[in-house]
Amino acid sequence: MPQNSSLSRQPQAITTYFDYQIVSPNNKTITLEDLSREIKNADVVLIGEWHTHSAIHRFETELLHTLFLQDPNLTLSMEQFSRDSQEIVNQYLAGEIGETTLISKANAWPNYESDYRPLVEFAKFNKLDLIAANAPDNLISCIAREGLDYINRLPANQRAWLAERISTKQSAYKRRFMSSMHHGDERQNNKQFAAQMAWDETMAESIVRYLDKHSDKQVMHIAGSFHVENGLGIAASILRRAPGLKVVIVTPVGVEDTLKEGGGDYRLQVISPPQQFVKNENRMAYFKSISTRNNNLQCIF
Structure with a gap:
């Protein structure tokens, strides 16, 4: 990829679904380059996203690029790949398999080609490590149905796909x-x-384990916004394991939201996604359909 960046040096107006502005914890609008400099010494940069939001995915790729230009000792970590797919991801990055094989064998998300391909291709071209950080969906679904006791029935190789604690x-x-x-x-x-x-x-464990072996790296991790907001979720789990790590968080907010100082997160201001439901009966019908699909899941162990 070209080393000369064409990224905007000034905050841009939010007029389309592709636009974003970055707001610092002290409520100042800053540029991408400002953000990169301010978080230069962070061990972990957690990016919360609204999945499939065009501006947020654009920001993720542009930030990865900007951080790399600042310091190439960078690693990408993703919720969108799970631990059982790490070897497949590694094979793709090494050029040993093609994208269709990656998508099918690594159970890539349905929006991989439109939203996550730019991140993975940047990592591949620039020879960055990519942490397949998440737990497999089928195990998570079985825990949701049966509780944590389910994991005690797993064989050792599958138990390793989940955090020890x-x-x-x-x-x-x-x-x-x-x-x-x-x-x-x-x-x-x-x-x-x-x-x-x-x-x-x-x-969190996947990131901490990686940094234990690669202490010179900065990890940029992509996950759903709920997982990272306000220092909770993944951030708190990281710091329970490694209190000395510096963790920085970026979370999305709607352009119509009134921003206040404090909270600690950098905020990515974008146009909010369309409303999911207007009628309550449509909401309930959707959740009923999800429940029916989950009931068909076989938790065999």
Whole structure:
């Protein structure tokens, strides 16, 4: 890839779904280059995303590029690939397999080609490591159905695809998660939270283990916004394992939101996604269809 960047040196107006502005924790609008300089000494940069949002995916690729130009000792880490796919990802980066094989064998997300291909191709071209950080979806779904006891039945090779320690104790994150649940009873919601923590703890452990072996690297990790906001989720899980690491967080906010100082996160201001549901009956029908699909899952161990 060319080393001369054509990225804008000035904050741009948000007029389309592709535009973004970066707002610092002290409520100042800054450029991409400003952000890169300010987070230069971070060990981990957590990028929260609204999946499939064009501006956010554009920002992720542009930030990866800018951080690399600043210091090539950079590693990409992604929620969108799981630990059981690490060898497939490595083979693709080494040019041993093609993209179609990567997509099929690594269970790439449906929006891989439109949203995540630019990140992976940048890593491949510039010979960056890519951490397949997440836990496999089928294991997470089974934890959501059966609770954490499910993992005790897993064979050793599959148990290794999940974090060694998964905490579900009371916390600000748990309270936030429970308040976001719109359906299900308390027992089922606790299982859902166990699944959420299995995600977060596994991604955090994957990053910390990598940095234990590569202390000179900076890791930029991509995950859904809920996983990283306000120092909770993945960030808290990282710091429980390695309190000395410096973690920086970037989370998306709607352009219509009133921004206040504090909170610690850098914020990526974008046009908000379209409203998911207008009618409550449509919302309930959707959740019923999700529940039906989950009931067909076979948790065989």
